[in-house]
Amino acid sequence: MEAQSTLTPPCRPTVLLVDDEEPILNSLRRLLRGQPYDVLLATSGEQALALMEEGPVDLVMSDARMPGMDGATLLAQIHQRYPSTVRIMLTGYADPGAIIKAVNDGRIHRYISKPWNDDEMLLTLRQALEHQHSERERQRLELLTRRQNAQLRLLNTNLEKRVAARTAELQQTADMLDLAYEELKHSYVTGTEVFSMLANLRLPPAKQTNRQIIELVRCYCRVHALDEATSRDLAMAAALYNIGKLSWPDSMIAAPSDLLMHSDRERYRDYPRQSETLLMTLEPMKDAARLILHHQEHWDGSGFPDRLKGEAIPFGARLLKLAVDFVELQRGLILERQMNSDEALLYLRKYAGRLYEPALLEDFVEVCASLHSDLTLVDPDVQVCATRDLVPGMVLARNLNADNGMLLLNAGKILSAALVEKLVAFESMEGGKYCIFVRIPSEEGMAPSTRLGSVLS
Known part of the structure; x- marks a missing residue:
């Protein structure tokens, strides 16, 4: 097992420089002065291995030719003992044999020739550490997923006994967990809904919106018989439309958008693009991410982030905008005053043709009426x-x-x-x-x- 294995990278990466020539080490140390790294120095392979036993090291850059243990041998041993440590070879000679050994046995990230260019050296170190950080984050997320799957399997074994004793609200949650266990491995829709429940923990219960928005878009898809792909993309977009807000401070995430200060308003206008950026790397989420990106566009072209207008706004984004605003108006996330469902629909109708597509809005009102028995606005009298x-x-x-x-x-x-x-x-x-x-x-x-x-x- 790797002696310094960790899934959470340190705040300041540790860089170990190995060279038998002290002037070279001093030159490298001066180059890295002021960089966000903790720098360790070693004049031999044995000293480098001893330093690595004392504490975690994120990156090792070693000279190729050193008396005793050469750089290729050192990097090969580091690969065996500490495979997550990034390895770079620094060589002043055209020695293909040493380079091949370093690549094959040490699995080096790359090699740098002496004399080096300072800017290229700094860029190489930064890119190598960023790649390492991304890989550790991927491992962390994989571990988190395995733990959550294990929790879901454990919950599923006792699900039937708990259902009989739970209230109707917990019944719904238990059913969703059961569905997630059966289909999580092949259904991103269920996976996004489970994640949205965790994301909602950032908000007080009275400000949570995702569950209601998911129900609204699903009901619309069912009433209007939308195809499976469109329905799936809308459900995933509804579950994660506000994932870009998770980096906000608590004071901002629960505040009405109409009352945000100028600096916070700019950050607010960036959340659809931030949400899309987080999801675009997942192939099955690309279409849903596009709906999230454009769900704050306005029918008259005054929205954000791209000021799309009319039919240029994707249909799913237009529908998601209606569902998000209808629910957030009732949660006090748009205006300071919390509206009831009738007042929220009245607000949507007030801005038909400006913020919302008029025909789609009326279809949406009918869907709301089928879900909310207390609506009076749909009563013609x-x-x-x-x-x-x-x-x-x-x-x-x-x-x-x-x-x-x-x-x-x-x-x-x-x-x-x-x-x-x-x-x-x-x-x-x-x-x-x-x-x-x-x-x-x-x-x-x-x-x-x-x-x-x-x-x-």
């Missing part, structure tokens, strides 16, 4: 009025709350002239602006209300 447009005899279709959450009027309340005047005065005093959902009753339904439970009445 319900209208949305400002306070000054209210008429005595109208009936509240939804509870009316102040901006601070206080209940003002109950749903079902018949508005009188005096009540309308009080409502206008209260709105003016609070400096707010209410959208009031009302239903116009029939002539027979104009009797005064006897309903209680109202602050204003």
Whole structure:
């Protein structure tokens, strides 16, 4: 087993320089002064191996010709004992035999000729350490995946016993874990949903969005019979659309985007591209990553990151934009005030033709109605009025709350002239602006209300 094996690279890589000529070592040490490396020096292969036994070394650069143990032999031993350490040979002679031995036995990263170019030397070291960091990160992620798969198998063995004792919410989670275990090895869709659950841990429960957005796009795909590939890409995009936000500080990740400062707003506008960059290396995720990249484009061309307009925006990105905004408006991630589902749909309709495709928006509203039984906006008898447009005899279709959450009027309340005047005065005093959902009753339904439970009445 490798003596210094680790899956997490140190903050400052350690570089070991080996050469029997001290002037060469001093020259290299001066070159690396100010670089983000911890530098160790050795004048022989034996001394280099002794230093490596004392602590982890990320990169070894050794001269080819040294008395006693030559560079090729040293690098071969390092390859056997510490295979993750990057190995580079420094040679001042055209010695093909030594180079071939270093390549075959020492598996060197590359060799550098003396005299070297300082800029090329620094570039070679930086690239070698970056490659090592990427490889260690890949190993770390593979280990994490194996551990999670083992956890999923363990959970699956006892799944049936737990299902009987769980609530309906835990039932849904257990079913998803069961599906993930059966299909994770051949289904990226399930894998992305599991990962989105872990990513959601960065947010408080009231701010988590991915599960609801996934359900919305799946319902749309089912209602409109979209093909399997499109449905799969939309589900993966919905699960990971905000993965680019995970590097944000907690204060920013849960804040309404409308209230972000200028510097944070620039970072906000970059999150779709950051999300796409993280996913583009995964071949099955490329189409979903493209939807994520463009899900903040606007129908009128004023969106980001590429200011696409109209049909130039991929269909899946247009649909994802509707689902994301509908859910985030209700979670307080766009505006400071959290909207109910009706108010969120009203907001979407307000910006039809500017932010959203009008025809797609109406299809989306119908899908929302099939998922949310409490929606009143889709009822043709319900209208949305400002306070000054209210008429005595109208009936509240939804509870009316102040901006601070206080209940003002109950749903079902018949508005009188005096009540309308009080409502206008209260709105003016609070400096707010209410959208009031009302239903116009029939002539027979104009009797005064006897309903209680109202602050204003």
